Amino acid sequence: MAINDQPVTFAVLGCGRIGRMHAGVLARDPRSKLVSVFDVNDAAATETAALLGVAKAANVDAVLSDPTISAVLIASPTDTHVDLIIAAARAGKAILCEKPIDLDMARVLACQEAIKPYDVTVMIGFNRRFDPSFRALRERVVKGEIGTLEQVIITSRDPAPPAPHFVKASGGMFRDMTIHDFDMARYLVGDIAEVHAFGGVLFDRMLGEMGDIDSAVISLRAKSGTLVQINNTRRCVYGYDQRLEVFGSGGMLIAGNQRETTVQSSTAGQTGASDPLLYSFIQRYTDAYAAEVGHFVDCLKNGATPLTNFADGVEALRVAEAAIESMKTGQTVRL
Numbered sequence: 001m002a003i004n005d006q007p008v009t010f011a012v013l014g015c016g017r018i019g020r021m022h023a024g025v026l027a028r029d030p031r032s033k034l035v036s037v038f039d040v041n042d043a044a045a046t047e048t049a050a051l052l053g054v055a056k057a058a059n060v061d062a063v064l065s066d067p068t069i070s071a072v073l074i075a076s077p078t079d080t081h082v083d084l085i086i087a088a089a090r091a092g093k094a095i096l097c098e099k100p101i102d103l104d105m106a107r108v109l110a111c112q113e114a115i116k117p118y119d120v121t122v123m124i125g126f127n128r129r130f131d132p133s134f135r136a137l138r139e140r141v142v143k144g145e146i147g148t149l150e151q152v153i154i155t156s157r158d159p160a161p162p163a164p165h166f167v168k169a170s171g172g173m174f175r176d177m178t179i180h181d182f183d184m185a186r187y188l189v190g191d192i193a194e195v196h197a198f199g200g201v202l203f204d205r206m207l208g209e210m211g212d213i214d215s216a217v218i219s220l221r222a223k224s225g226t227l228v229q230i231n232n233t234r235r236c237v238y239g240y241d242q243r244l245e246v247f248g249s250g251g252m253l254i255a256g257n258q259r260e261t262t263v264q265s266s267t268a269g270q271t272g273a274s275d276p277l278l279y280s281f282i283q284r285y286t287d288a289y290a291a292e293v294g295h296f297v298d299c300l301k302n303g304a305t306p307l308t309n310f311a312d313g314v315e316a317l318r319v320a321e322a323a324i325e326s327m328k329t330g331q332t333v334r335l
């Protein structure tokens with residue numbers, strides 16, 4: 001349902017790593033108005049509210065019953081998303097929810113059914129689709145610059161593992177981290193037909209003890225036949241390594257890493273040395289997070305379906321679950 005030309009009024013639920021960042025984006029966005037923030041950790045909400053000069057809501061109900069708020073941005077831990085999505089939909093709020101929707105497919109599908117009767121816009125935070133370079137690369141593929149797309153290589157290396165409390169609730173590397181790459185694969189090649197995954201604990205015993213992995217290589221075959229290779233690690237000493245390479249009958253396109261500046265240094269001991277890579281997802285995807293909110297606001301204003309909608313959240317999780325099964329069984333999983 002389209003809404004008028006006024007700024008879209010938001011509340012942010014969850015003021016942790018990503019919620020604080022989103023709240024900042026909303027506070028700066030001229031077409032949005034951040035009304036309030038809420039976090040079960042009162043100190044986190046107090047700090048964010050004070051920093052941005054907005055109200056701190058007393059609880060979720062206070063946000064959802066506030067008629068001046070038209071949209072919620074859900075940035076709380078993954079296991080809270082489904083309940084908050086359903087409550088927000090019932091209250092008639094538009095929803096921009098962080099990935100993944102949930103860790104359990106049955107709960108995700110039940111949520112999809114539960115919100116069907118409510119005419120609210122739901123967008124899932126697959127921010128990488130909004131990265132200007134990745135987006136430009138995809139547009140050039142679609143325009144046919146490299147002919148028929150045959151192979152995709154996605155490199156996604158985190159600089160360091162997340163904190164133990166986050167790992168515990170994250171659902172493991174494939175549902176938490178690789179889900180971005182599964183979504184990027186779907187963005188580039190469409191639906192996925194087959195998945196084969198290898199994962200291992202190569203350097204981080206803490207992750208292993210928590211039942212997670214620190215390294216993975218995943219092969220996908222798209223329904224179109226295009227082959228995709230994803231490589232992930234939770235530790236990368238030179239920063240946050242985020243690259244795309246697409247190869248086709250007419251050539252190759254690469255979207256490389258980003259740095260603070262483009263200055264290169266050549267001295268007696270080295271040639272062509274560049275600045276380090278941007279370190280965290282918040283630095284690397286600054287433009288993408290802002291464009292993601294911009295797209296959501298566009299959708300609310302013109303009634304369009306978001307580029308990353310609930311179904312995309314379902315399908316990315318489906319690929320993640322197939323990857324987990326493949327890693328456990330050693331078999332290729334067909335979707």
Ligand SMILES: NC(=O)c1ccc[n+]([C@@H]2O[C@H](COP(=O)([O-])OP(=O)(O)OC[C@H]3O[C@@H](n4cnc5c(N)ncnc54)[C@H](O)[C@@H]3O)[C@@H](O)[C@H]2O)c1
Pocket residue numbers: 013014015016017018019038039040041044075076077078080098099100125126127166176281
């Ligand atoms: N798109 C991305 O690039 C990206 C990056 C990081 C995290 N995430 C996702 O964002 C979500 C949050 O991750 P994070 O790293 O910010 O976690 P975090 O642990 O840093 O922050 C979560 C915050 O939510 C609060 N919280 C817990 N239950 C709540 C509830 N019921 N209502 C409101 N607030 C609640 C916590 O107190 C905490 O302050 C996760 O789903 C994660 O997968 C996405």
